[in-house]
Amino acid sequence: MLRFFTEVFRPPYEFRETIKQCYKVGYKSLALVSLTGFITGIVFTNQSRPSLAEFGATSWLPGLIAIAIVRALAPLITSLIVAGKVGSNIGAELGSMKVTEQIEAMEVSATNPFKFLVVSRVVATTLMNPLLVCYMAFVGLLGAYLNVHQHEDTSFLAFFQHGFPSISFLDLFASLIKSVVYGFTVGITGCYQGYNATKGTEGVGKAANVAVVVSMFLIFIEELIIVLIVNQFRP
């Protein structure tokens, strides 16, 4: 991890590889993020309605949902999906390169595999995760809107007019920080496990598996810490 920070800003940069990895991160997770976001929006709305209806407060629904999705659901669920899809892929890919001595071969040919393999991937997950989180928040709110529209016949505009004021700048900022941190976590954990895979095909499977488990675990811990910190700033 220390090595990442010493090498990320030092030229020469592997631009092409970084862009390729960004594309891969987005492409790999997009379908699952769309589906999960949409369904989460619908289900969460549906499940929250009865409790609010008890108090005759269904008009609060858009606000509640907007807060839930932007503050908590989108960053967390997206990052977990990225951990599952991309983290395992990075672990397996680098792990197999490690055990077949491809990484060593790069070193022997006087090139810098760390930069090419690790820096590009960590930068990619760190940049792409926030974009995917924004996208999921959008899709999730869309799902929520459809559900609200169906029951309360609210217009799209009214839904967002009710929803958006509940989201503060702090919420957006905290979610951005979260998604950057989680993206970095997935990238660095996957790379670490892959880069340090031990000999044999068994090591590759283990690297992929441990990459997912560890990054999910770290994401939850980070979530807890960030939420505690952010709550200090809430009025």
Next chain:
Amino acid sequence: MRKATVNIDKQNAVIRIRGLYKSFDTLDVLTGMDLDLYKGENVVVLGRSGTGKSVLIKLIAGILKPDSGTIEVAGEEIDQLSSRELQELRLKIGFLYQGSALYDSMTVRENLEFPLVRNSPDLSPDEREAAIREVLENMDLKDSIDKMPAELSGGQKKRVGIARTLILHPDIMLYDEPTAGLDPVTSGDINKLINEVQQKYQTSAVIITHDLTCAKTTGDRVALIADGKFCMEGSFEEVFQNGNEEAKKFYDYNFIEDS
């Protein structure tokens, strides 16, 4: 097949190893090894599986660190070098891995481009392409340029592995079991190629193998490992026709099992 005569400069050792020790935990792999590789020479290192042959060339390439002893490559003591100096020295070393270690997410062209672009950034795309085509031509691989490693045969993979190191025009080649896992005909082709590389690219080489045909065809000198050091050294005939106990054991071993 005998190889053509080569010019060996006995005054000029490109690799000089003295008193080399290396162990892993409780396993002593190399226990006091000495070796000189002269300029223009192919030295074959023979030994059974697990005798530390791969460990030896990884020490030479600076991938592993010795416990004690010195390794001089091209006049530089390898474990005294900074990482930048080591990187420069590695430009002079070509390493063929036992499993070829081709980058399996890249085509043959990209495999060759990878070290070239990063070490000679000033080359124009045309010059780069020309360099790649020239090496592939020499390795008889020009039809495979756009293939993925998974589409290649074992012999082709080895040749791409050799091509990928030759693209940087190394002075010293390290071959780790170049014929392992190949059929006899393909092995013969690779042996011939190793000799061609020695002539065309003016390389000195350490060739690691347990294959006697490979040793006989490619080696100007043969050194036999037993118990962590060299027990015999000389021409192929000198090593195997003087009734040495270890040499006989190894000779017999070659015809019993193949691993």
